[in-house]
Amino acid sequence: MGKTFINGIGCVSAQDTVNGFPSEFIIDPSTNYLEIVKPDYKDYFSPIASRRMAKGVKNGIVASTVAMKEAGNESPDAIITGTGMGCIEDSDKFLKAIIDNKEEFLTPTSFIQSTHNTVASTIAINLGCKAYNFTYVNGAVSFESALYDAKLQLDADEAHSVLIGGVEEMTEYTKSLFKLAGFIKPDDSGPHNILEADTKATVFSEGATFFMLEDERKDSTYAEILDVEIVNKLTPEEAAEHAEAFIRRNNLTLHEIDAVVLGYNGDSEFDGYFKAVAKNFDFAPQMYYKHVSGEYNTASAFGLYVGANILKSQQIPSDLKANDESRPAYRNMLLYNQYRGLDHSFTLISV
Amino acid sequence: MNKGVAITGMGIISAIGNNVEENFHALTSGQKGISPTDNIDTVHKGEIKFGEIKKTNAELIVELGLPPDNNFSRTALLGTLAAKQAVENAGISDVNSYRTGLVNSTSVGGMDTTENHYYEYFEKPETVKYIAAHDGGDVSQKIAEELGLQGFVTTISTACSSAANAIMLGARMIKAGKLDRVIVGGTDALAKFTINGFKTLMILTDSYNTPFDNDRKGLNLGEAAAFLVLESDAVVEKEGKKVLARVIGYANANDAYHQTASSENGEGATLAMKKAFEVAGISPEEIDYINMHGTATPNNDLSEGRAVLRVYEGKNVPDFSSTKAFTGHTLAAAAAIEAVYSVLAIQNGVVFPNLNFKTRMNEFDLLPQTEIKHKNIDKVLSNSFGFGGNCSTVIFSKD
Incomplete structure (x- = not known):
């Protein structure tokens, strides 16, 4: 494959x-x-x-x-x-x-x-x-x-x-x-x-x-995409369960996730989704990006841009940190996004 | 030959019928669905005809049992109706009993509601709900919601080849083992936006469209929705499902020539057909019927005809026809309704007639099948081409 x-x-x-x-x-x-x-x-x-x-x-x-x-x-x-x-x-x-x-x-x-x-x-x-x-x-x-x-x-x-x-x-x-x-x-x-x-x-x-x-690693490589999943509709609890199942399906444990990139967009009505997913990863460095990119339907591509750059540089810009956790090295990263409770995406990337 | 992916259900609404049976009856009795518009308030009413579905939005809402405060665009209403039929036809009672996805396609999305309320939003609070109904994704979310589907949902928009690409993605996902079942198709409602768009491009006929005729003057715009249910062989076996036909080949290629016009020599179309044969693992001679894109615009039919001749160089071109004279050009839904017609051709051993044809084109020696023809049909090739040089071919086969 x-x-x-x-x-x-x-x-x-x-x-x-x-x-x-x-x-x-x-x-x-x-x-x-x-x-x-x-x-x-x-x-x-x-x-x-x-x-x-x-x-x-x-x-x-x-x-x-x-x-x-x-x-x-x-x-x-x-x-x-x-x-x-x-x-x-x-x-x-x-x-x-x-x-x-x-x-x-x-x-x-x-x-x-x-x-x-x-x-x-x-x-x-x-x-x-x-x-x-x-x-x-x-x-x-x-x-x-x-x-x-x-x-x-x-x-x-x-x-x-x-x-x-x-x-x-x-x-x-x-x-x-x-x-x-x-x-x-x-x-x-x-x-x-x-x-x-x-x-x-x-x-x-x-x-x-x-x-x-x-399909080949080269000098310019940022990261490897391990998996991506799309689900039309979930409750916040289901989103959290989905994130876990998604990681396990890729033969990883939650603790092997070194960083999480979340699509927080400042909407109090739907923020619960990100909080629910974040809760299971309180041990891991968490990041957000829509305060610098804004929200739009493909803002999650900006999120992947952020994630890929962090894996390449092995550094998290302080402006993007959502918590105080850090790691000596960043290997596996989970990205999660949704908009107004719909269109959930889970993306797993690795160095 | 590639075994392909099983089709276990289909649903359709078009200008020639509100379900599969009505569409088949119209196709085999030569009843075209081209008429003046009843539902659209356009200044071009008197001069052009459409492949219009005569049900009003209010009627569709009642039929679907939607609450009065719904914000369904016509595109979503038609799509929901056809998708529900397809799921029912496939004998599915619990849509989530297997890993099920929806790959929808649309070109106008909720443009029909947007254009009706565009300047009203600020004055009429009751119209504000339609702002969220504009984009293509909203159409698919609504269909998924009405089907009770939770899972992979996406939407493709590559203009008039959209639904072929939806079928292609769905089949690839089943093949890759990503899904057990996927509902694939497309929906597009008539809108002043597209009526005027195609009018400015001067590719609308003032009469009935005449595919592959030397004196063709352009297309009739139509509206429709159709969906197929594709299921993995494991599900087919486990559930003892009846297989209507199989998707065995598909390909998409780009003409890389012009945003709206097809290349003179049909480069993209040729590539799409050739790649589709490769995927199917069959030779062109094995095709019994080609359901052409055949929009009846001067440019499309010339380019497509040349592409078919390139693919069949030194060989006999199979029986072919365009069904656009029946339905009009239904944009993103075109490849979906024509997928249903392709399956019907296989199931019933019938080549549907290319209506309104009189004169062979000057540029080549291609004669469409103008009368209904009964014969055994094992394999059908269906072409669909869209703006942006988007060229798609899907090949269907008897189970």
């Missing part, structure tokens, strides 16, 4: 992550929306191309380019992306035009680019890559679905390298709808405590994180 190694990562986020894993993080508890640190797009696109593309597509291309470059591989055997909301900049644009102009005088550009698989197919066109090309759109497990699919292919030796990524973009209108629906915390309601949440809803953001997965 083939193995799965993370051999390259590219990340566009609310932190300065394009140029490597940050040593310091920007933390702003006062805001309900974290703006991304924009990459220098001119390093990647002509100004004309740049104007034509929505930011999700641009960020996806930047992140995937960085990931492939780092792994020294520009011809993956598969390209798989995940995006919960898809290309909402273009779909908002097209929908507004339909409504505002009463279905007249429309042009196809934004419709064409509103398709969920725009990022994956743009990467394929740019690379001339005729391989397998999938896009998953299942809320908070959109990225893990891509990871799951990639691992299925690497396990079965159907592929030797798979480019995967999670991409999410936000628009002003969708942001206003998410506030109305109670998904984003109200304006001016901070400071927000992401770890010890006392209010409902979350602090949002957007981003793109890509990974080049290969």
Whole structure:
């Protein structure tokens, strides 16, 4: 059975992550929306191309380019992306035009680019890559679905390298709808405590994180993906039991887990899930990341980016620590995420 | 030949019927489901026809027994109906009695509710519930919830090849021993978003679509949902399940040519078919019927036809037809309804007619099967292609 190694990562986020894993993080508890640190797009696109593309597509291309470059591989055997909301900049644009102009005088550009698989197919066109090309759109497990699919292919030796990524973009209108629906915390309601949440809803953001997965360990290897599991719906107690069973199924004991990365997002309504899972690992160093990345459907890809970097550097940045535990060495790591009680993912990685 | 993965149940709702039997009856009696829209308030009402399901959302809600305060999009309503049929057809009483997953697919998701309430959300509090119903994942969560399914749930969105890819992932998961049972398929409702999108691309016909005809003018947009239940051989054996047919081959390839247009020579489609034969472990000559993507756009039918000719170079092209003239192009659901049709073709030994065909295309010598044809069918190949150069092939076989 083939193995799965993370051999390259590219990340566009609310932190300065394009140029490597940050040593310091920007933390702003006062805001309900974290703006991304924009990459220098001119390093990647002509100004004309740049104007034509929505930011999700641009960020996806930047992140995937960085990931492939780092792994020294520009011809993956598969390209798989995940995006919960898809290309909402273009779909908002097209929908507004339909409504505002009463279905007249429309042009196809934004419709064409509103398709969920725009990022994956743009990467394929740019690379001339005729391989397998999938896009998953299942809320908070959109990225893990891509990871799951990639691992299925690497396990079965159907592929030797798979480019995967999670991409999410936000628009002003969708942001206003998410506030109305109670998904984003109200304006001016901070400071927000992401770890010890006392209010409902979350602090949002957007981003793109890509990974080049290969079946061979090499100099650029960050970590090995041991397993990933997706469950649509659980109670907090079931989530905790699931995490344990997941680890045991991988022939590990709970105490062999050296660190846990949890998707705490500051939503008091659903925080119980992370607390329930965390409880069984009170002996292990625990980390959180959505106070630096914000919440979005593929924020868990940022979580994997954090986890992989910690395994590589063997150091946990103090900004990301959720407890005071530490270990002399970090070997096995569990990542757990959910969003609003749905789309639970368990990921196990190792050095 | 690869033994493949067993199909033990199917469910469908489309413009030509509310269940498998009604769809089969329409296909074999030549009744197309293309009509002016009754349910959508679009300014293009008078000029274009659709593969519309005539049930209203209110009727679907009653049929599904949903509470009045539900926030189901039409895509979720159609998907739930078809998925429930599939599970019932497979004789499953406890959906969680085995490791069961759901691999759904959709291209519009809850766009039909979003476009109706887009500017109302701030004025009408009763519409706010639909904000959460916009994304594709919400559709799948609702279907899973209605089935009482707890387990692996995901959604694929690769435009018009989506459901083929859902079938493919499901079959691979069964093969890998990750699941014992998986419900796979897709759902898409008509929406002004896609109607206007395809209209701006100028690939909608003002009449009835005519796949593989020289004078074809484009597609009729349709809506549908369909699901298959795939089960492992262990479950089939243990439960003494009747196997309807098997998924023996599948592949996805990318044209890597253009966001919306297919390449002239059908490169991606050719690759998908060739890889699917490899996975199935069969030669192209073993196919008895090809259910073409055949959207009746000038670009698709030319590209797909060329791809089929490349795959069958020096060999006879099997009987083929597109069923889009019956149903319209149902986007993400297309490969799911056509999977049901492929199984029906195998079960009943029938090639469904390619309606509305008059004139052979200038570019090549391909003639679709225009009349219903009865013969033994062991293997069916089904093509589906989507935006982003997404090309998928699934091969079905008699058990």
